[in-house]
Amino acid sequence: MALQRMDNVGIVVEDLEAAVAFFTELGMEVESKAQIEGLFADQAVGLDGVRSDIAMMRTPDGHGKLELAQYHSPAALGGGVDNPPPNTLGLHRVMFAVDDIDDTIARLRRHGAELIGEVAQYEDFYRLCYLRGPSGILVALAEQIS
Incomplete structure (x- = not known):
């Protein structure tokens, strides 16, 4: 089986509307918004009681997408370091x-x-x-x- 494409990059945010405004100003477009909760969400992400709001943003050419998510339950966790530097392990930028x-x-x-x-x-x-x-x-x- 072959990889079809990279579908999106998911980013957890504190304030969904502020993040949507930021990426809209950059030139991305809101493709869809949804509330995510229920058994399928719990199973997919491996957490219990998931309740979140998401906004799917796309680039003008339609090929790049960001899924912005604000978790209401369980509460989002901080990364441990405020404003980590660009050489921090994990998703870079x-x-x-x-x-x-x-x-x-x-x-x-x-x-x-x-x-x-x-x-x-x-x-x-x-x-x-x-x-x-x-x-x-x-x-x-x-x-x-x-």
């Missing part, structure tokens, strides 16, 4: 290609994004940066310049 990195940073700052380091240029090809978004999510941006 989500990267997006953008047309104008400076404009994107300015728009996302209105949604609480914080620039980590600075915008760096890789040779004559890309401008790149890392931002910390809602719930401490690391988001990388890349602007192709040639």
Whole structure:
């Protein structure tokens, strides 16, 4: 059996609406929203009494998706380190290609994004940066310049 595709990346957030606003500002679109609970949810994630709200976000080309989830029960657990650095083990970051990195940073700052380091240029090809978004999510941006 062959792998068909990567379907989505799931991210647990503290405030679903704030995360949806952030990723909408970035240019993603809400594909669907749902309340998730019941036996199937408990079985799928291996927790008892799951009750959560999710928003499925998609990139404009329709190929990339993020599933944002806010857990109401059981309560979400912190990762143990507030604002872990980019070299922390585990899911590293989500990267997006953008047309104008400076404009994107300015728009996302209105949604609480914080620039980590600075915008760096890789040779004559890309401008790149890392931002910390809602719930401490690391988001990388890349602007192709040639």
